[in-house]
Amino acid sequence: MAQETLYLKAERNVEVTEEDVFLKDVAKVYCKDAHIAAKVKAIKIHRFGKGEQKRQVFSILKLIELITRQCPEVDVQNMGETDVLVELVNVDKHKGAVQVLKVVFVACISFFGTAFTIMAFHNDVGINQVFGKVYELVMGQQAPGYSVLEFTYSIGLAVGVTVFFNHIGGRRITKDPTPIEVEMRVYEKNVNDALIETADREGKTIDVS
Numbered sequence: 191m192a193q194e195t196l197y198l199k200a201e202r203n204v205e206v207t208e209e210d211v212f213l214k215d216v217a218k219v220y221c222k223d224a225h226i227a228a229k230v231k232a233i234k235i236h237r238f239g240k241g242e243q244k245r246q247v248f249s250i251l252k253l254i255e256l257i258t259r260q261c262p263e264v265d266v267q268n269m270g271e272t273d274v275l276v277e278l279v280n281v282d283k284h285k286g287a288v289q290v291l292k293v294v295f296v297a298c299i300s301f302f303g304t305a306f307t308i309m310a311f312h313n314d315v316g317i318n319q320v321f322g323k324v325y326e327l328v329m330g331q332q333a334p335g336y337s338v339l340e341f342t343y344s345i346g347l348a349v350g351v352t353v354f355f356n357h358i359g360g361r362r363i364t365k366d367p368t369p370i371e372v373e374m375r376v377y378e379k380n381v382n383d384a385l386i387e388t389a390d391r392e393g394k395t396i397d398v399s
Contacts, residue, residue, distance in 0.1 A: 193263055196221040196230060199270035200250055203382045205279045211236040213253060216274050226264060230257050236276070236396065244278040247389040249397035273386045273395065308347075317343075 200217040213219065214231035221227040233256050236246060250273065254266045312318075321340055325333040333339075352358060356368040367375075389395045 193265040209238045247395045248274045251398045
């Protein structure tokens with residue numbers, strides 16, 4: 191009997207909300223035989239117990255072992271990651287007033303922190319004196335208080351920040367990811383790599399024996 195080829199594409203990081211973790215939760219599965227694909231997707235790979243660490247790392251070899259144990263006639267081809275970080279998330283704790291307060295707190299810190307940083311930078315470089323000197327050189331007289339330079343600079347600064355972060359309210363200016371989103375993806379990848387490597391060094395990776 192010819193072997194059926196099954197393609198497995200595991201994710202690097204997966205969040206689950208139930209204690210029982212099935213193979214379909216951590217990887218995409220494709221096989222020409224729909225019955226085999228459904229059977230593989232239904233394989234339970236782990237159950238989070240009480241008091242157990244809510245993050246577990248699975249080796250792709252362990253997943254392949256579980257698949258071949260259930261379907262020995264299948265030839266598994268891995269098309270994804272070699273290790274999978276699975277995290278049990280309690281979705282209930284992200285709801286309600288506490289989450290709203292967290293968002294407001296972070297927004298306030300970001301807004302006032304950025305404003306203070308800009309003001310401190312301008313004060314450090316003496317931007318008012320610079321504008322006053324430029325006005326005097328161009329107009330031949332001292333600036334009568336705030337001039338057009340300060341107003342146009344303030345408008346340009348706001349427009350520059352908006353264009354740089356690629357957002358106006360909840361809308362994007364372009365389809366490109368924002369710098370914050372790029373940095374968040376880089377940070378997330380580094381965290382996942384560190385957690386997986388730490389689990390591997392400590393021998394906590396769920397792997398073949």
